[in-house]
Amino acid sequence: MGFWRTVLGLARKKFVGPPVLVAAIVLALAAFFLVPSRYVSTASLVLTVPASGGTLETEPRQRPGLTNPLLQFNDALRTTAGILILATNTPEVAAEIGVTEDGPTSLVINDGRTNPDLLGISTNGPFVYIEVESTSPQAVRETMRRAQLRVKQELAKRQVALSAPISTHIGVLDVMPPSIPKQLIQDRLVAGVAGGLLGVVGGLAVAYLVVRLRRARVETPAEAGAPPEAGGGDGVREAEAGNGVSEAGNGTRPAASPVFPMTVAELDAVQDEGDGSVRAVDDTGPIEVVVPREDQLDSAT
Template sequence: MDFWASVLILFRRWCITVPACLATLAMCAAAYYTVPQQYRSDSILVLTTPLSGGTQATNRNVPNSITNPMMNFDRSLSLSASIVIQLMNSTETALSLGITPGGPTSYAVSNGSSNPELLETGPFIFVTATAPDARTAQDLTEKVSAAAASALAQRQDELSAPGPTQIHMVVVVPPTLAQPLTGSPMRAAAAAGALAGLMSLGAVFGFESLQSHRRRRRAEEQRATEQDDPGPRAAPGAAPEVGTAVNGSRAGRSALVDHRRVNGAARATSGNVLDVLENPARGDDGSESEVR
């Protein structure tokens, strides 16, 4: 079945196509408004080193100094950012912030990549919060940013890093105004529309196939009936009626002509016999012959 034949079927079965299209639109609208609207707020943080560096001299006369353990290696800021990201993405931290895993409110902390262990992005930390309410999303972003700074300070205190050598967290981009996310409702509406459209097409073409099957079955039954009962037959020896033709065929017309010829010959013979009986016998010269 080609494209235009399919389109013709859709137009011919409009009594099914039109309600199916209306039902598809209704399902799309219901899916769009059923899925809750989500709002998103973002913030960007960066780690910086102190002005005095990562070491502190305890005694001016002794060259020994104390170094911050989190700054005693290469790319220390990127590694420290990765540590903070791992801490903030843990389930325990989410529960402490009042976030239920799998709920409508969530947040994500990353360094700009899907793998926080990659250090190519530098000491940046990206915070994203999602919630059903715009104000809730923005407040959650602020709370997560503050928790990240607190986690960094707590980690350095646990390592006994001197205060002047501790890494600081600076807010580069404050929590933005929450923006609505249209992706989820649109995806739900698209999925519902695709499913309803397939069901509508199946209903239309299924009904067309059923009707075609019924037409073929009726045609076969009619042909079988005609073969079993060809029609009334003439009785043996019965003369065909004058003026009728059998199925309009040439044989019927020939039989009609022969029948008329036989009737004409019979009438002519009857007329000759009557003339002989009524008129006396005449000779060759036209005079009446003597009857003895």
């Protein structure tokens, strides 16, 4: 909770929120316009049988009847469509059409299962669905033309290889002609959203890091070897002096404290070692010596 509160607090600040918002907008627009545009075109083909049917009479006694090709859809056509889809989905065929593995153009050939419009009816008809996506409308049109031509050539080659009578050859009908290349904006929108989120997250992360560093600097002393507080050392030394303990000098033992009472000479020596502000003066004068007399009575008598 503390982290999110800090982040929200930073976002509300004038020197953090507006710059982060501007950076997010700039990154989103840059990502949107820098991502190359992509275009897509689709086409749907269906296989049909000839009007005379799929059988050639060798010795017809009478002229065979004609049949509507749209009424001749069966499992055989769906099987043929599946063969064409498998044959044209190889890397070799894709390279002939102009689609490489790492190139900007992509090609999809199936029975329509990737097209929502054909999803419900793709299992009931021999459809061949083609979808081309590339970075330019010209590339989409050219690749679509080559893909359609390749499907028709593959169908004709296999029928010739099987020695099928020409009058019974299966035809290809354009159910949905190639559509006009349509620009896709999904990738650009995703890139723009990602750029905006990156700007917001990155800006708030930098602001949060700066705040944390500033707090760490405030909590840490300005100098690692800061001198002690004024008066602290003097008070300790005064207390030690009051207790009669003197500091050791140059690694020697501390000097012994003076013992009272002292003589005048000792007092002079002690004062000489100090600051010399106080001097002892011997003003007692001569000391009178009292000699007891012989006739003086002793206190015991």
